[in-house]
Amino acid sequence: MESLATSVEFQMSLLLFVALGGYLIASRINQSAVIGLILVGLLVGPSVLGWITYTDFVRALAHLGAVILLFVIGFEFNIRDIIHPRNFAIALLGVIIPWVGGWWLATGFGFDSASAIFVGTACTATSIAITANVLKELGKLQTEAAKAIIGAAVIDDVLALLALAISTDVVGGSFSYISVAIVTVKAVSFIVIAAAIGIFGVSRFLVRLDATPFVRKYPEFIFIFAMMLAFLYAMGAEAVGLSAIVGAFIAGVSFKDVELHQSRSLKEGAEYLQIIFAAIFFVSLGIIADLHAVTSEILFFLLALTLVAIVTKVIGCGVPAKLAGLCTKDSLIVGFGMAPRGEVAMIVALIGLEAGVIDQGIYVALVLMSLLTTIITPIVYRNWFYRGEYCTYDASATCSDAGK
Amino acid sequence: MESLATSVEFQMSLLLFVALGGYLIASRINQSAVIGLILVGLLVGPSVLGWITYTDFVRALAHLGAVILLFVIGFEFNIRDIIHPRNFAIALLGVIIPWVGGWWLATGFGFDSASAIFVGTACTATSIAITANVLKELGKLQTEAAKAIIGAAVIDDVLALLALAISTDVVGGSFSYISVAIVTVKAVSFIVIAAAIGIFGVSRFLVRLDATPFVRKYPEFIFIFAMMLAFLYAMGAEAVGLSAIVGAFIAGVSFKDVELHQSRSLKEGAEYLQIIFAAIFFVSLGIIADLHAVTSEILFFLLALTLVAIVTKVIGCGVPAKLAGLCTKDSLIVGFGMAPRGEVAMIVALIGLEAGVIDQGIYVALVLMSLLTTIITPIVYRNWFYRGEYCTYDASATCSDAGK
Numbered sequence: 001m002e003s004l005a006t007s008v009e010f011q012m013s014l015l016l017f018v019a020l021g022g023y024l025i026a027s028r029i030n031q032s033a034v035i036g037l038i039l040v041g042l043l044v045g046p047s048v049l050g051w052i053t054y055t056d057f058v059r060a061l062a063h064l065g066a067v068i069l070l071f072v073i074g075f076e077f078n079i080r081d082i083i084h085p086r087n088f089a090i091a092l093l094g095v096i097i098p099w100v101g102g103w104w105l106a107t108g109f110g111f112d113s114a115s116a117i118f119v120g121t122a123c124t125a126t127s128i129a130i131t132a133n134v135l136k137e138l139g140k141l142q143t144e145a146a147k148a149i150i151g152a153a154v155i156d157d158v159l160a161l162l163a164l165a166i167s168t169d170v171v172g173g174s175f176s177y178i179s180v181a182i183v184t185v186k187a188v189s190f191i192v193i194a195a196a197i198g199i200f201g202v203s204r205f206l207v208r209l210d211a212t213p214f215v216r217k218y219p220e221f222i223f224i225f226a227m228m229l230a231f232l233y234a235m236g237a238e239a240v241g242l243s244a245i246v247g248a249f250i251a252g253v254s255f256k257d258v259e260l261h262q263s264r265s266l267k268e269g270a271e272y273l274q275i276i277f278a279a280i281f282f283v284s285l286g287i288i289a290d291l292h293a294v295t296s297e298i299l300f301f302l303l304a305l306t307l308v309a310i311v312t313k314v315i316g317c318g319v320p321a322k323l324a325g326l327c328t329k330d331s332l333i334v335g336f337g338m339a340p341r342g343e344v345a346m347i348v349a350l351i352g353l354e355a356g357v358i359d360q361g362i363y364v365a366l367v368l369m370s371l372l373t374t375i376i377t378p379i380v381y382r383n384w385f386y387r388g389e390y391c392t393y394d395a396s397a398t399c400s401d402a403g404k
Numbered sequence: 405m406e407s408l409a410t411s412v413e414f415q416m417s418l419l420l421f422v423a424l425g426g427y428l429i430a431s432r433i434n435q436s437a438v439i440g441l442i443l444v445g446l447l448v449g450p451s452v453l454g455w456i457t458y459t460d461f462v463r464a465l466a467h468l469g470a471v472i473l474l475f476v477i478g479f480e481f482n483i484r485d486i487i488h489p490r491n492f493a494i495a496l497l498g499v500i501i502p503w504v505g506g507w508w509l510a511t512g513f514g515f516d517s518a519s520a521i522f523v524g525t526a527c528t529a530t531s532i533a534i535t536a537n538v539l540k541e542l543g544k545l546q547t548e549a550a551k552a553i554i555g556a557a558v559i560d561d562v563l564a565l566l567a568l569a570i571s572t573d574v575v576g577g578s579f580s581y582i583s584v585a586i587v588t589v590k591a592v593s594f595i596v597i598a599a600a601i602g603i604f605g606v607s608r609f610l611v612r613l614d615a616t617p618f619v620r621k622y623p624e625f626i627f628i629f630a631m632m633l634a635f636l637y638a639m640g641a642e643a644v645g646l647s648a649i650v651g652a653f654i655a656g657v658s659f660k661d662v663e664l665h666q667s668r669s670l671k672e673g674a675e676y677l678q679i680i681f682a683a684i685f686f687v688s689l690g691i692i693a694d695l696h697a698v699t700s701e702i703l704f705f706l707l708a709l710t711l712v713a714i715v716t717k718v719i720g721c722g723v724p725a726k727l728a729g730l731c732t733k734d735s736l737i738v739g740f741g742m743a744p745r746g747e748v749a750m751i752v753a754l755i756g757l758e759a760g761v762i763d764q765g766i767y768v769a770l771v772l773m774s775l776l777t778t779i780i781t782p783i784v785y786r787n788w789f790y791r792g793e794y795c796t797y798d799a800s801a802t803c804s805d806a807g808k
Contacts (some may be wrong), residue, residue, distance in 0.1 A: 006468035009639040009648050015633035023622050033622055057464055063412035218427050218437055220679040227680055228420035235413040244413050269676035272668075275633055276677065354684040 011057055018044050018052065019279040030136050032378035034282050036369070041286020054288045058280070063244070065274070065281030066129055070245040071230040073132045073272045074252015075267045076141045077150060079195055082253075086324035089152035090317045094152065094338050095159040097316030098123040101308045106362075109301055114171045115362055118352040121167040122366045123309050125160035127342020127374070128153035129245060133278065134378045135337070138386050145330040148321055149337040150249075156338070157246045164348055165241070171201045171357055183241060190240040191250060194233055198254025201231060210260045222263040226255060227270070243344055288346075289371045293364040302365045306372045313339040313373075329385065336380050345370040415461055422448050422456065423683040436538045436782035438686050442775070445690020459690045462684070467648070469678070469685030470533055475634040475651040476678045477536045478656015479671045480545045481554060483599055486657075490728035494721045498556060498742050499563040501720030502527040505712045510766075513693040513705055517799070518575045519766055522756040525571040526770045527713050529564035530684070531746020531778070532557035532584035533649060537682065538782045539741070542790045549734040553741040554653075561650045562591045568752055569645070575761055587645060594644040595654060598637055602658025606633060614664045626667040630659060647748055692750075693775045697768040710776045717743040717777075733789065740784050749774040779803055 018040055044051040052058065072190065102123030106116035128150060135146045167182040171178065201316025206222055215221055230251040239248025255266055318335030322328060349366035352358040358366075422444055428441025431714055448455040456462065506527030510520035532554060539550045569587040573580065610626055634655040643650025659670055698706065722739030726732060753770035756762040762770075 007639065007642060008464050009471060009635050009642060012468065013632055013635035013639050016628055016635065020632060021629055023625050027618055027621065060461055064416065067413060140637065214431055217431065221427050223679050224420055224423055224683060228417055228424060231417035231420065233415050235411065235417050238411060238413060272673035272676040273680065275627050279628060385633050
């Protein structure tokens with residue numbers, strides 16, 4: 001028999017209760033729900049109250065939340081929105097410039113060259129979950145800036161993976177062009193094959209299946225199938241070294257044009273799952289960060305690193321966006337939208353720590369930099385770019401009216 | 405870093421993949437989805453293939469599934485459907501007769517008196533999850549028989565709790581009327597207070613909240629609130645010794661008449677969650693049972709116990725139903741509907757095993773009896789009482805046309 005305090009029912013009600021508190025905080029400070037949820041996570045986590053720690057249960061639900069969130073976001077996108085020369089340019093410069101910036105800063109702080117390489121690598125990866133959710137809240141997923149951000153973020157994930165593979169090899173003294181080529185081929189092949197199977201195979205199969213007596217009898221079958229595919233693609237992405245959420249996103253993209261008659265809407269169902277589990281995911285981002293680990297020495301490095309991380313993404317992604325024809329405001333939206341590092345930088349930091357390449361101080365700084373860059377984007381969006389706007393779902397929004 | 409095989413994404417995709425297989429099995433043998441899911445759970449669990457074991461992760465998701473399922477079922481019920489003299493009569497005889505039957509059988513097999521008391525107690529509790537889901541699949545939740553079953557099952561849970569408290573005290577030699585009275589008062593008070601707060605407090609609060617600018621800004625708030633309440637009530641029920649699912653059911657009943665305008669439908673959202681997690685719950689029932697533990701000696705006891713468990717519920721619940729004015733067919737539907745013991749009997753068995761009162765053989769027999777009674781109801785329903793009927797949602801179905 002389990003004790004009540006560790007029961008699933010207790011933990012779920014506590015997490016959701018805390019999430020409700022996050023909404024109240026967000027409303028109070030007039031910010032995105034994401035900010036309220038992360039702040040309430042910091043409050044109830046080890047940093048302040050210590051009510052909730054990052055247990056396996058919280059971690060599992062947070063994973064579900066991140067996967068389901070990107071699956072839902074995927075429903076809004078065409079494959080053509082991703083494969084666009086502009087997005088490749090944004091992603092490429094948005095990886096190179098932050099890498100150089102992070103490496104330069106760490107070297108300037110007197111860290112050894114292996115540490116500096118890991119700091120640079122941790123600065124490369126964009127985590128799209130936060131930005132995508134804020135754009136969704138604001139009803140701005142169909143704007144040019146949003147398409148550039150999401151498309152570039154998927155490509156960015158491949159490039160960040162390459163950066164990690166190269167860094168690990170260089171630090172370990174086993175760098176070879178062949179291993180880099182293998183990583184690249186695996187990641188790109190996965191994305192291409194998964195998208196092709198999803199769009200041309202699975203989505204057509206589901207439309208046909210929807211018309212069968214089998215689905216008339218068991219109408220929930222197709223929804224279970226779709227969610228299974230989201231997790232299967234997430235797992236596949238992890239298996240080739242990409243983040244799981246990239247796989248979930250591709251699964252969502254596959255279902256964009258699936259119209260069902262007998263079964264209920266896949267998108268609607270996934271959105272209900274997302275409401276519950278993405279809220280827990282955002283709360284968990286606050287729980288995982290322990291502010292007690294910040295000493296005065298690393299505080300200075302942390303602040304400098306966060307500044308460098310934001311500025312290098314704003315320049316590295318904003319400039320190619322501007323050159324590709326977006327207006328200045330949209331280019332800045334792209335730059336700030338690519339700034340959150342989220343869980344990808346945390347994973348890089350963890351790999352570095354476990355390999356003994358970086359020490360505890362750098363590790364904490366990387367984790368908190370990741371959190372800070374994540375918090376800043378929704379604040380900047382809501383207060384500078386989309387001031388006073390709520391969920392309007394204006395599909396025709398273009399650059400000129402985005403600034404109203 | 406976790407290995408891929410233990411990643412959340414891998415486990416979720418495997419569980420959902422297996423669930424899809426369960427639907428195919430159910431369709432193949434023309435049975436309720438529940439049967440297919442339990443059978444596929446037996447297949448992939450330790451009994452046959454050993455692909456999936458009952459890990460903390462599976463257990464957590466299964467708990468979520470059971471809670472969400474009963475929450476959704478609750479939406480279909482009025483509080484008046486439960487508090488009905490007929491339901492009290494069905495519940496009371498449906499606890500006494502199975503207790504006597506189980507005790508008598510165990511004594512007849514030569515078990516000591518403490519073991520016999522625990523076997524009797526394990527026979528008392530009805531687990532409503534399976535029956536309710538099958539009735540939901542068949543669109544029969546609004547029939548008189550269904551109302552009698554669900555209402556009686558909630559009362560039954562209180563009585564089974566009392567039986568467990570009494571048995572534990574008697575076996576431990578510390579029986580007192582006062583402790584029995586305390587258990588009763590706690591359980592009944594919880595149900596009455598929770599229902600009153602839910603129906604008169606929370607549901608009205610949510611309707612008012614739905615009209616505020618706050619909810620216009622954060623439309624998902626009310627859905628998170630409702631799910632939080634489901635888990636909070638489930639936890640409360642556990643805290644007073646009832647099963648968690650009784651609490652979730654009362655939370656659902658509270659929301660029956662909540663009409664929202666700005667927020668999306670609570671029932672619809674909970675149903676999407678239920679599709680995914682209840683499927684995992686049913687699969688887990690198959691996974692938890694290890695058929696290897698069945699030796700030839702206990703096989704005979706198991707079969708006799710299962711027969712007694714079913715017959716005593718059919719008589720103990722069917723006869724009062726008939727006396728209360730239901731037709732013979734509906735009375736049999738009530739009797740078989742109350743037969744599944746589900747997780748409640750498994751918990752009683754676990755308590756007995758951990759207290760050293762029953763041995764491993766009796767324990768396995770109780771767990772498997774619980775599973776067999778669970779499997780038999782959907783088979784009997786689909787093949788005898790509701791032959792060839794699928795989800796028609798015929799709210800006007802009465803006794804006479806239930807047999808078409």
